[in-house]
Amino acid sequence: MRVRGRLTAALTGLAVTMSLAGCVTVRGEEAVLPATTEEEAAAAxxxxxxIKNEVNPAYDAELNETADAGALAAINTAGHRARGxxxxxxxxGYVPMEFEDSRFHIPRQAGWPKQFVVDTATNRGDDRWLLVFTRDAVTEDWRAAYLLTFDPDEVPEFTRDEDGWAEAxxxxxxxxxxxxxxxxADGYVEFLADGEGPYEDGPLTSGERERREExxxxxxxxxxxxxxxxxxxxxxxxGLRTEDGALVFFSSEHHEKQTWAEGETPVVDAYVxxxxxxxxxxxxxxxxxxVQAALLPQLEGEGVxxxxxxxGVVSASGE
Structure with a gap:
Protein backbone atom coordinates (compact mmCIF):
# COMPACT_ATOMS: atom_id res chain seq x y z
CA MET A 1 0.00 0.00 0.00
CA ARG A 2 1.32 3.39 -0.97
CA VAL A 3 1.23 6.15 1.58
CA ARG A 4 -1.05 9.07 0.80
CA GLY A 5 0.19 12.32 2.08
CA ARG A 6 -2.83 8.56 0.45
CA LEU A 7 -38.04 18.89 10.11
CA THR A 8 -38.76 18.30 12.75
CA ALA A 9 -42.61 18.41 13.04
CA ALA A 10 -44.36 17.35 16.25
CA LEU A 11 -47.81 15.81 15.81
CA THR A 12 -49.82 16.37 18.99
CA GLY A 13 -51.01 13.13 20.59
CA LEU A 14 -48.88 10.87 18.40
CA ALA A 15 -45.45 12.05 19.58
CA VAL A 16 -44.01 11.48 16.12
CA THR A 17 -40.99 13.38 14.83
CA MET A 18 -39.81 12.89 11.30
CA SER A 19 -37.37 14.32 8.79
CA LEU A 20 -36.47 13.58 5.21
CA ALA A 21 -33.63 11.06 5.18
CA GLY A 22 -33.45 11.47 8.95
CA CYS A 23 -35.05 9.72 11.91
CA VAL A 24 -38.57 8.78 12.84
CA THR A 25 -39.30 8.91 16.56
CA VAL A 26 -42.26 7.00 17.93
CA ARG A 27 -42.79 7.34 21.70
CA GLY A 28 -39.19 8.49 22.00
CA GLU A 29 -37.63 5.58 20.09
CA GLU A 30 -35.60 6.26 16.95
CA ALA A 31 -36.18 4.17 13.86
CA VAL A 32 -33.29 3.22 11.64
CA LEU A 33 -33.64 4.86 8.22
CA PRO A 34 -31.38 5.50 5.22
CA ALA A 35 -29.07 8.42 5.91
CA THR A 36 -30.04 10.00 2.60
CA THR A 37 -31.05 9.14 -0.96
CA GLU A 38 -28.66 8.47 -3.82
CA GLU A 39 -29.96 11.58 -5.59
CA GLU A 40 -29.23 13.75 -2.56
CA ALA A 41 -25.82 12.12 -2.13
CA ALA A 42 -24.97 12.87 -5.76
CA ALA A 43 -26.07 16.47 -5.26
CA ALA A 44 -23.85 16.71 -2.17
CA ILE A 51 -17.15 24.80 -3.70
CA LYS A 52 -13.69 23.26 -3.94
CA ASN A 53 -13.24 24.61 -7.45
CA GLU A 54 -13.87 28.08 -6.05
CA VAL A 55 -11.81 27.54 -2.90
CA ASN A 56 -8.68 25.94 -4.31
CA PRO A 57 -7.43 28.51 -6.85
CA ALA A 58 -8.08 31.41 -4.44
CA TYR A 59 -6.89 29.62 -1.26
CA ASP A 60 -10.18 30.69 0.33
CA ALA A 61 -9.88 29.24 3.84
CA GLU A 62 -13.22 30.62 5.06
CA LEU A 63 -15.23 29.21 2.16
CA ASN A 64 -13.49 25.87 2.57
CA GLU A 65 -15.28 25.33 5.89
CA THR A 66 -18.60 25.13 4.02
CA ALA A 67 -17.32 22.04 2.19
CA ASP A 68 -15.23 20.20 4.82
CA ALA A 69 -15.93 19.20 8.42
CA GLY A 70 -13.96 18.06 11.43
CA ALA A 71 -10.32 17.12 11.03
CA LEU A 72 -10.45 17.38 7.24
CA ALA A 73 -11.67 20.97 7.57
CA ALA A 74 -8.85 21.74 9.99
CA ILE A 75 -6.26 20.30 7.60
CA ASN A 76 -7.51 21.96 4.43
CA THR A 77 -8.44 25.30 6.00
CA ALA A 78 -4.99 25.68 7.55
CA GLY A 79 -3.42 24.59 4.27
CA HIS A 80 -5.24 27.33 2.40
CA ARG A 81 -4.25 29.91 5.01
CA ALA A 82 -0.61 28.93 4.66
CA ARG A 83 -0.62 28.79 0.86
CA GLY A 84 -2.48 32.10 0.70
CA GLY A 93 -2.73 27.07 -12.89
CA TYR A 94 -5.48 25.29 -10.97
CA VAL A 95 -7.34 22.65 -12.98
CA PRO A 96 -10.98 22.27 -11.88
CA MET A 97 -11.69 19.05 -10.02
CA GLU A 98 -14.06 16.57 -11.64
CA PHE A 99 -15.66 13.38 -10.34
CA GLU A 100 -16.82 10.42 -12.41
CA ASP A 101 -17.87 6.79 -11.95
CA SER A 102 -19.10 7.69 -8.47
CA ARG A 103 -20.48 4.90 -6.28
CA PHE A 104 -22.60 5.76 -3.25
CA HIS A 105 -22.61 3.65 -0.10
CA ILE A 106 -25.53 4.83 2.02
CA PRO A 107 -26.24 3.11 5.34
CA ARG A 108 -29.35 3.03 7.48
CA GLN A 109 -28.78 4.93 10.73
CA ALA A 110 -30.58 6.16 13.84
CA GLY A 111 -29.97 9.56 15.34
CA TRP A 112 -27.32 12.05 14.37
CA PRO A 113 -24.85 12.54 12.83
CA LYS A 114 -25.69 10.90 9.52
CA GLN A 115 -22.96 9.72 7.17
CA PHE A 116 -22.51 8.16 3.76
CA VAL A 117 -19.49 7.19 1.68
CA VAL A 118 -18.66 8.05 -1.93
CA ASP A 119 -16.13 5.97 -3.87
CA THR A 120 -15.24 7.99 -6.95
CA ALA A 121 -12.74 8.43 -9.76
CA THR A 122 -11.32 11.90 -10.37
CA ASN A 123 -9.24 13.80 -12.90
CA ARG A 124 -6.40 13.79 -10.37
CA GLY A 125 -4.81 10.49 -11.41
CA ASP A 126 -5.74 6.82 -11.31
CA ASP A 127 -6.42 6.55 -7.58
CA ARG A 128 -10.00 6.43 -6.36
CA TRP A 129 -11.14 8.80 -3.66
CA LEU A 130 -13.26 7.69 -0.73
CA LEU A 131 -15.11 10.58 0.91
CA VAL A 132 -17.26 10.35 4.03
CA PHE A 133 -19.97 13.01 4.06
CA THR A 134 -21.63 13.99 7.32
CA ARG A 135 -24.22 16.33 8.78
CA ASP A 136 -25.72 16.83 12.24
CA ALA A 137 -29.25 17.93 11.25
CA VAL A 138 -31.55 17.83 8.25
CA THR A 139 -31.23 21.61 7.96
CA GLU A 140 -27.45 21.38 7.46
CA ASP A 141 -25.53 20.90 4.23
CA TRP A 142 -23.53 17.72 3.75
CA ARG A 143 -19.79 18.25 4.28
CA ALA A 144 -16.83 15.92 3.86
CA ALA A 145 -15.31 14.72 7.14
CA TYR A 146 -12.87 12.29 5.49
CA LEU A 147 -11.10 12.05 2.15
CA LEU A 148 -8.67 9.18 1.53
CA THR A 149 -7.16 7.80 -1.67
CA PHE A 150 -6.92 4.16 -2.73
CA ASP A 151 -5.49 2.14 -5.57
CA PRO A 152 -8.54 1.00 -7.61
CA ASP A 153 -7.73 -2.64 -6.87
CA GLU A 154 -7.56 -2.00 -3.12
CA VAL A 155 -10.95 -0.39 -2.50
CA PRO A 156 -12.78 -2.79 -0.15
CA GLU A 157 -16.04 -4.49 -1.09
CA PHE A 158 -18.71 -3.18 1.26
CA THR A 159 -21.51 -5.47 2.38
CA ARG A 160 -25.19 -4.69 1.88
CA ASP A 161 -28.24 -5.52 3.95
CA GLU A 162 -31.26 -7.34 2.52
CA ASP A 163 -32.58 -4.08 1.07
CA GLY A 164 -29.31 -3.06 -0.54
CA TRP A 165 -28.14 -0.47 1.98
CA ALA A 166 -24.57 -0.28 3.18
CA GLU A 167 -23.99 -1.41 6.76
CA ALA A 168 -22.62 1.26 9.09
CA ALA A 185 -8.62 5.19 16.95
CA ASP A 186 -7.50 5.32 20.60
CA GLY A 187 -5.36 2.23 20.13
CA TYR A 188 -3.61 3.71 17.12
CA VAL A 189 -2.27 6.73 18.98
CA GLU A 190 -1.21 4.46 21.86
CA PHE A 191 0.62 2.26 19.36
CA LEU A 192 2.53 5.26 18.02
CA ALA A 193 3.70 5.97 21.57
CA ASP A 194 4.62 2.48 22.79
CA GLY A 195 4.45 0.06 19.85
CA GLU A 196 1.83 -2.07 21.60
CA GLY A 197 -1.35 -3.22 19.88
CA PRO A 198 -2.69 -5.38 17.03
CA TYR A 199 -1.48 -3.13 14.23
CA GLU A 200 0.11 -4.69 11.16
CA ASP A 201 3.53 -3.48 10.06
CA GLY A 202 3.37 -0.82 7.37
CA PRO A 203 4.38 2.72 6.51
CA LEU A 204 1.62 4.22 8.68
CA THR A 205 2.28 2.04 11.74
CA SER A 206 5.73 0.55 12.28
CA GLY A 207 7.07 2.82 9.53
CA GLU A 208 5.88 5.91 11.37
CA ARG A 209 7.56 4.74 14.57
CA GLU A 210 10.78 4.13 12.63
CA ARG A 211 10.60 7.62 11.14
CA ARG A 212 10.34 9.08 14.62
CA GLU A 213 13.27 7.05 15.86
CA GLU A 214 15.42 8.25 12.98
CA GLY A 239 -16.97 2.51 9.49
CA LEU A 240 -18.70 0.46 6.83
CA ARG A 241 -18.80 -3.32 7.07
CA THR A 242 -16.93 -5.51 4.61
CA GLU A 243 -17.06 -9.28 4.13
CA ASP A 244 -14.18 -9.81 6.54
CA GLY A 245 -14.59 -6.88 8.94
CA ALA A 246 -14.93 -3.16 8.31
CA LEU A 247 -13.21 -0.19 6.76
CA VAL A 248 -12.95 2.41 9.52
CA PHE A 249 -12.28 6.11 9.11
CA PHE A 250 -10.80 7.95 12.09
CA SER A 251 -8.82 11.07 12.91
CA SER A 252 -5.93 11.85 15.22
CA GLU A 253 -3.86 14.78 16.43
CA HIS A 254 -0.08 14.90 16.62
CA HIS A 255 2.06 17.47 18.40
CA GLU A 256 5.72 17.48 17.43
CA LYS A 257 8.21 19.73 19.22
CA GLN A 258 11.68 20.25 17.77
CA THR A 259 14.21 21.84 20.11
CA TRP A 260 17.49 22.83 18.51
CA ALA A 261 20.86 22.51 20.19
CA GLU A 262 22.66 25.59 21.50
CA GLY A 263 24.16 27.50 18.57
CA GLU A 264 21.88 25.89 15.98
CA THR A 265 19.45 27.99 13.95
CA PRO A 266 15.93 26.53 13.64
CA VAL A 267 14.93 25.63 10.10
CA VAL A 268 11.24 26.36 9.55
CA ASP A 269 9.24 25.48 6.44
CA ALA A 270 7.65 28.55 4.82
CA TYR A 271 4.13 27.10 5.10
CA VAL A 272 4.64 26.23 8.77
CA VAL A 291 -7.38 11.39 8.86
CA GLN A 292 -6.84 7.68 8.30
CA ALA A 293 -8.61 4.60 7.00
CA ALA A 294 -7.96 1.17 8.48
CA LEU A 295 -9.12 -2.36 7.75
CA LEU A 296 -10.60 -3.69 10.99
CA PRO A 297 -10.78 -7.51 11.24
CA GLN A 298 -13.62 -9.56 12.66
CA LEU A 299 -11.63 -11.51 15.22
CA GLU A 300 -9.83 -10.15 18.24
CA GLY A 301 -6.10 -10.73 17.92
CA GLU A 302 -5.99 -10.33 14.16
CA GLY A 303 -4.01 -7.39 12.82
CA VAL A 304 -5.43 -3.99 11.98
CA GLY A 312 -1.33 18.48 7.53
CA VAL A 313 -0.05 21.12 9.91
CA VAL A 314 -2.95 23.11 11.37
CA SER A 315 -1.01 25.39 13.76
CA ALA A 316 2.50 26.04 15.03
CA SER A 317 4.26 27.97 17.77
CA GLY A 318 7.82 29.17 18.15
CA GLU A 319 9.82 29.79 21.29
Whole structure:
Protein backbone atom coordinates (compact mmCIF):
# COMPACT_ATOMS: atom_id res chain seq x y z
CA MET A 1 0.00 0.00 0.00
CA ARG A 2 1.32 3.39 -0.97
CA VAL A 3 1.23 6.15 1.58
CA ARG A 4 -1.05 9.07 0.80
CA GLY A 5 0.19 12.32 2.08
CA ARG A 6 -2.83 8.56 0.45
CA LEU A 7 -38.04 18.89 10.11
CA THR A 8 -38.76 18.30 12.75
CA ALA A 9 -42.61 18.41 13.04
CA ALA A 10 -44.36 17.35 16.25
CA LEU A 11 -47.81 15.81 15.81
CA THR A 12 -49.82 16.37 18.99
CA GLY A 13 -51.01 13.13 20.59
CA LEU A 14 -48.88 10.87 18.40
CA ALA A 15 -45.45 12.05 19.58
CA VAL A 16 -44.01 11.48 16.12
CA THR A 17 -40.99 13.38 14.83
CA MET A 18 -39.81 12.89 11.30
CA SER A 19 -37.37 14.32 8.79
CA LEU A 20 -36.47 13.58 5.21
CA ALA A 21 -33.63 11.06 5.18
CA GLY A 22 -33.45 11.47 8.95
CA CYS A 23 -35.05 9.72 11.91
CA VAL A 24 -38.57 8.78 12.84
CA THR A 25 -39.30 8.91 16.56
CA VAL A 26 -42.26 7.00 17.93
CA ARG A 27 -42.79 7.34 21.70
CA GLY A 28 -39.19 8.49 22.00
CA GLU A 29 -37.63 5.58 20.09
CA GLU A 30 -35.60 6.26 16.95
CA ALA A 31 -36.18 4.17 13.86
CA VAL A 32 -33.29 3.22 11.64
CA LEU A 33 -33.64 4.86 8.22
CA PRO A 34 -31.38 5.50 5.22
CA ALA A 35 -29.07 8.42 5.91
CA THR A 36 -30.04 10.00 2.60
CA THR A 37 -31.05 9.14 -0.96
CA GLU A 38 -28.66 8.47 -3.82
CA GLU A 39 -29.96 11.58 -5.59
CA GLU A 40 -29.23 13.75 -2.56
CA ALA A 41 -25.82 12.12 -2.13
CA ALA A 42 -24.97 12.87 -5.76
CA ALA A 43 -26.07 16.47 -5.26
CA ALA A 44 -23.85 16.71 -2.17
CA UNK A 45 -20.85 15.50 -4.18
CA UNK A 46 -21.62 18.00 -6.96
CA UNK A 47 -21.88 20.81 -4.40
CA UNK A 48 -18.56 19.73 -2.89
CA UNK A 49 -16.81 19.93 -6.26
CA UNK A 50 -18.33 23.34 -7.02
CA ILE A 51 -17.15 24.80 -3.70
CA LYS A 52 -13.69 23.26 -3.94
CA ASN A 53 -13.24 24.61 -7.45
CA GLU A 54 -13.87 28.08 -6.05
CA VAL A 55 -11.81 27.54 -2.90
CA ASN A 56 -8.68 25.94 -4.31
CA PRO A 57 -7.43 28.51 -6.85
CA ALA A 58 -8.08 31.41 -4.44
CA TYR A 59 -6.89 29.62 -1.26
CA ASP A 60 -10.18 30.69 0.33
CA ALA A 61 -9.88 29.24 3.84
CA GLU A 62 -13.22 30.62 5.06
CA LEU A 63 -15.23 29.21 2.16
CA ASN A 64 -13.49 25.87 2.57
CA GLU A 65 -15.28 25.33 5.89
CA THR A 66 -18.60 25.13 4.02
CA ALA A 67 -17.32 22.04 2.19
CA ASP A 68 -15.23 20.20 4.82
CA ALA A 69 -15.93 19.20 8.42
CA GLY A 70 -13.96 18.06 11.43
CA ALA A 71 -10.32 17.12 11.03
CA LEU A 72 -10.45 17.38 7.24
CA ALA A 73 -11.67 20.97 7.57
CA ALA A 74 -8.85 21.74 9.99
CA ILE A 75 -6.26 20.30 7.60
CA ASN A 76 -7.51 21.96 4.43
CA THR A 77 -8.44 25.30 6.00
CA ALA A 78 -4.99 25.68 7.55
CA GLY A 79 -3.42 24.59 4.27
CA HIS A 80 -5.24 27.33 2.40
CA ARG A 81 -4.25 29.91 5.01
CA ALA A 82 -0.61 28.93 4.66
CA ARG A 83 -0.62 28.79 0.86
CA GLY A 84 -2.48 32.10 0.70
CA UNK A 85 0.18 33.73 2.86
CA UNK A 86 3.07 32.33 0.82
CA UNK A 87 1.34 32.78 -2.56
CA UNK A 88 -1.07 35.73 -2.20
CA UNK A 89 -1.51 35.78 -5.97
CA UNK A 90 -3.42 32.49 -5.77
CA UNK A 91 -3.06 29.48 -8.03
CA UNK A 92 -3.64 30.54 -11.63
CA GLY A 93 -2.73 27.07 -12.89
CA TYR A 94 -5.48 25.29 -10.97
CA VAL A 95 -7.34 22.65 -12.98
CA PRO A 96 -10.98 22.27 -11.88
CA MET A 97 -11.69 19.05 -10.02
CA GLU A 98 -14.06 16.57 -11.64
CA PHE A 99 -15.66 13.38 -10.34
CA GLU A 100 -16.82 10.42 -12.41
CA ASP A 101 -17.87 6.79 -11.95
CA SER A 102 -19.10 7.69 -8.47
CA ARG A 103 -20.48 4.90 -6.28
CA PHE A 104 -22.60 5.76 -3.25
CA HIS A 105 -22.61 3.65 -0.10
CA ILE A 106 -25.53 4.83 2.02
CA PRO A 107 -26.24 3.11 5.34
CA ARG A 108 -29.35 3.03 7.48
CA GLN A 109 -28.78 4.93 10.73
CA ALA A 110 -30.58 6.16 13.84
CA GLY A 111 -29.97 9.56 15.34
CA TRP A 112 -27.32 12.05 14.37
CA PRO A 113 -24.85 12.54 12.83
CA LYS A 114 -25.69 10.90 9.52
CA GLN A 115 -22.96 9.72 7.17
CA PHE A 116 -22.51 8.16 3.76
CA VAL A 117 -19.49 7.19 1.68
CA VAL A 118 -18.66 8.05 -1.93
CA ASP A 119 -16.13 5.97 -3.87
CA THR A 120 -15.24 7.99 -6.95
CA ALA A 121 -12.74 8.43 -9.76
CA THR A 122 -11.32 11.90 -10.37
CA ASN A 123 -9.24 13.80 -12.90
CA ARG A 124 -6.40 13.79 -10.37
CA GLY A 125 -4.81 10.49 -11.41
CA ASP A 126 -5.74 6.82 -11.31
CA ASP A 127 -6.42 6.55 -7.58
CA ARG A 128 -10.00 6.43 -6.36
CA TRP A 129 -11.14 8.80 -3.66
CA LEU A 130 -13.26 7.69 -0.73
CA LEU A 131 -15.11 10.58 0.91
CA VAL A 132 -17.26 10.35 4.03
CA PHE A 133 -19.97 13.01 4.06
CA THR A 134 -21.63 13.99 7.32
CA ARG A 135 -24.22 16.33 8.78
CA ASP A 136 -25.72 16.83 12.24
CA ALA A 137 -29.25 17.93 11.25
CA VAL A 138 -31.55 17.83 8.25
CA THR A 139 -31.23 21.61 7.96
CA GLU A 140 -27.45 21.38 7.46
CA ASP A 141 -25.53 20.90 4.23
CA TRP A 142 -23.53 17.72 3.75
CA ARG A 143 -19.79 18.25 4.28
CA ALA A 144 -16.83 15.92 3.86
CA ALA A 145 -15.31 14.72 7.14
CA TYR A 146 -12.87 12.29 5.49
CA LEU A 147 -11.10 12.05 2.15
CA LEU A 148 -8.67 9.18 1.53
CA THR A 149 -7.16 7.80 -1.67
CA PHE A 150 -6.92 4.16 -2.73
CA ASP A 151 -5.49 2.14 -5.57
CA PRO A 152 -8.54 1.00 -7.61
CA ASP A 153 -7.73 -2.64 -6.87
CA GLU A 154 -7.56 -2.00 -3.12
CA VAL A 155 -10.95 -0.39 -2.50
CA PRO A 156 -12.78 -2.79 -0.15
CA GLU A 157 -16.04 -4.49 -1.09
CA PHE A 158 -18.71 -3.18 1.26
CA THR A 159 -21.51 -5.47 2.38
CA ARG A 160 -25.19 -4.69 1.88
CA ASP A 161 -28.24 -5.52 3.95
CA GLU A 162 -31.26 -7.34 2.52
CA ASP A 163 -32.58 -4.08 1.07
CA GLY A 164 -29.31 -3.06 -0.54
CA TRP A 165 -28.14 -0.47 1.98
CA ALA A 166 -24.57 -0.28 3.18
CA GLU A 167 -23.99 -1.41 6.76
CA ALA A 168 -22.62 1.26 9.09
CA UNK A 169 -20.39 0.69 12.07
CA UNK A 170 -20.95 3.54 14.58
CA UNK A 171 -18.05 4.75 16.70
CA UNK A 172 -18.85 2.66 19.78
CA UNK A 173 -20.09 -0.52 18.05
CA UNK A 174 -17.99 -3.67 18.08
CA UNK A 175 -20.50 -6.46 17.29
CA UNK A 176 -18.79 -9.01 15.06
CA UNK A 177 -15.53 -7.05 15.04
CA UNK A 178 -12.25 -7.22 16.90
CA UNK A 179 -12.92 -3.78 18.42
CA UNK A 180 -15.04 -0.66 17.90
CA UNK A 181 -13.96 2.19 15.61
CA UNK A 182 -13.41 4.39 18.69
CA UNK A 183 -11.19 1.73 20.26
CA UNK A 184 -9.25 1.43 17.02
CA ALA A 185 -8.62 5.19 16.95
CA ASP A 186 -7.50 5.32 20.60
CA GLY A 187 -5.36 2.23 20.13
CA TYR A 188 -3.61 3.71 17.12
CA VAL A 189 -2.27 6.73 18.98
CA GLU A 190 -1.21 4.46 21.86
CA PHE A 191 0.62 2.26 19.36
CA LEU A 192 2.53 5.26 18.02
CA ALA A 193 3.70 5.97 21.57
CA ASP A 194 4.62 2.48 22.79
CA GLY A 195 4.45 0.06 19.85
CA GLU A 196 1.83 -2.07 21.60
CA GLY A 197 -1.35 -3.22 19.88
CA PRO A 198 -2.69 -5.38 17.03
CA TYR A 199 -1.48 -3.13 14.23
CA GLU A 200 0.11 -4.69 11.16
CA ASP A 201 3.53 -3.48 10.06
CA GLY A 202 3.37 -0.82 7.37
CA PRO A 203 4.38 2.72 6.51
CA LEU A 204 1.62 4.22 8.68
CA THR A 205 2.28 2.04 11.74
CA SER A 206 5.73 0.55 12.28
CA GLY A 207 7.07 2.82 9.53
CA GLU A 208 5.88 5.91 11.37
CA ARG A 209 7.56 4.74 14.57
CA GLU A 210 10.78 4.13 12.63
CA ARG A 211 10.60 7.62 11.14
CA ARG A 212 10.34 9.08 14.62
CA GLU A 213 13.27 7.05 15.86
CA GLU A 214 15.42 8.25 12.98
CA UNK A 215 14.44 11.86 13.67
CA UNK A 216 15.56 11.31 17.25
CA UNK A 217 19.09 10.55 16.06
CA UNK A 218 19.66 14.05 14.69
CA UNK A 219 22.50 15.89 16.43
CA UNK A 220 21.12 19.36 15.68
CA UNK A 221 17.82 18.95 17.53
CA UNK A 222 15.67 16.68 19.67
CA UNK A 223 12.04 15.83 18.93
CA UNK A 224 9.17 15.18 21.34
CA UNK A 225 5.80 13.73 20.29
CA UNK A 226 2.32 13.74 21.79
CA UNK A 227 -0.58 11.99 20.03
CA UNK A 228 -4.29 12.08 20.85
CA UNK A 229 -7.84 11.53 19.57
CA UNK A 230 -11.00 13.44 20.43
CA UNK A 231 -11.40 17.18 20.72
CA UNK A 232 -13.33 19.80 18.81
CA UNK A 233 -11.47 19.52 15.51
CA UNK A 234 -11.72 15.74 15.22
CA UNK A 235 -13.98 13.76 12.93
CA UNK A 236 -16.18 11.12 14.57
CA UNK A 237 -14.87 7.59 13.85
CA UNK A 238 -17.07 5.81 11.32
CA GLY A 239 -16.97 2.51 9.49
CA LEU A 240 -18.70 0.46 6.83
CA ARG A 241 -18.80 -3.32 7.07
CA THR A 242 -16.93 -5.51 4.61
CA GLU A 243 -17.06 -9.28 4.13
CA ASP A 244 -14.18 -9.81 6.54
CA GLY A 245 -14.59 -6.88 8.94
CA ALA A 246 -14.93 -3.16 8.31
CA LEU A 247 -13.21 -0.19 6.76
CA VAL A 248 -12.95 2.41 9.52
CA PHE A 249 -12.28 6.11 9.11
CA PHE A 250 -10.80 7.95 12.09
CA SER A 251 -8.82 11.07 12.91
CA SER A 252 -5.93 11.85 15.22
CA GLU A 253 -3.86 14.78 16.43
CA HIS A 254 -0.08 14.90 16.62
CA HIS A 255 2.06 17.47 18.40
CA GLU A 256 5.72 17.48 17.43
CA LYS A 257 8.21 19.73 19.22
CA GLN A 258 11.68 20.25 17.77
CA THR A 259 14.21 21.84 20.11
CA TRP A 260 17.49 22.83 18.51
CA ALA A 261 20.86 22.51 20.19
CA GLU A 262 22.66 25.59 21.50
CA GLY A 263 24.16 27.50 18.57
CA GLU A 264 21.88 25.89 15.98
CA THR A 265 19.45 27.99 13.95
CA PRO A 266 15.93 26.53 13.64
CA VAL A 267 14.93 25.63 10.10
CA VAL A 268 11.24 26.36 9.55
CA ASP A 269 9.24 25.48 6.44
CA ALA A 270 7.65 28.55 4.82
CA TYR A 271 4.13 27.10 5.10
CA VAL A 272 4.64 26.23 8.77
CA UNK A 273 6.01 29.71 9.42
CA UNK A 274 2.86 31.18 7.87
CA UNK A 275 0.81 29.45 10.58
CA UNK A 276 3.22 30.07 13.44
CA UNK A 277 2.66 32.18 16.53
CA UNK A 278 5.74 33.50 18.29
CA UNK A 279 9.35 33.46 17.13
CA UNK A 280 11.33 30.27 16.57
CA UNK A 281 14.56 31.17 18.33
CA UNK A 282 15.13 27.73 19.85
CA UNK A 283 12.10 25.48 19.36
CA UNK A 284 9.09 24.90 17.10
CA UNK A 285 5.97 22.96 18.02
CA UNK A 286 3.70 21.88 15.19
CA UNK A 287 0.17 20.56 15.60
CA UNK A 288 -0.84 18.17 12.85
CA UNK A 289 -4.26 16.72 12.20
CA UNK A 290 -4.55 13.43 10.39
CA VAL A 291 -7.38 11.39 8.86
CA GLN A 292 -6.84 7.68 8.30
CA ALA A 293 -8.61 4.60 7.00
CA ALA A 294 -7.96 1.17 8.48
CA LEU A 295 -9.12 -2.36 7.75
CA LEU A 296 -10.60 -3.69 10.99
CA PRO A 297 -10.78 -7.51 11.24
CA GLN A 298 -13.62 -9.56 12.66
CA LEU A 299 -11.63 -11.51 15.22
CA GLU A 300 -9.83 -10.15 18.24
CA GLY A 301 -6.10 -10.73 17.92
CA GLU A 302 -5.99 -10.33 14.16
CA GLY A 303 -4.01 -7.39 12.82
CA VAL A 304 -5.43 -3.99 11.98
CA UNK A 305 -4.04 -2.56 8.74
CA UNK A 306 -3.87 1.24 8.45
CA UNK A 307 -4.10 1.68 4.70
CA UNK A 308 -4.40 5.37 3.82
CA UNK A 309 -3.77 8.75 5.41
CA UNK A 310 -4.04 12.48 4.73
CA UNK A 311 -2.47 14.90 7.20
CA GLY A 312 -1.33 18.48 7.53
CA VAL A 313 -0.05 21.12 9.91
CA VAL A 314 -2.95 23.11 11.37
CA SER A 315 -1.01 25.39 13.76
CA ALA A 316 2.50 26.04 15.03
CA SER A 317 4.26 27.97 17.77
CA GLY A 318 7.82 29.17 18.15
CA GLU A 319 9.82 29.79 21.29
Missing amino acids: LERYAE AVHPEGNS VPAEESEGLAMSPAEL AGNEAAYVVQYQDSTGGRAHSVPF EALMEGTASRAVTTRRMS EVVSRVF
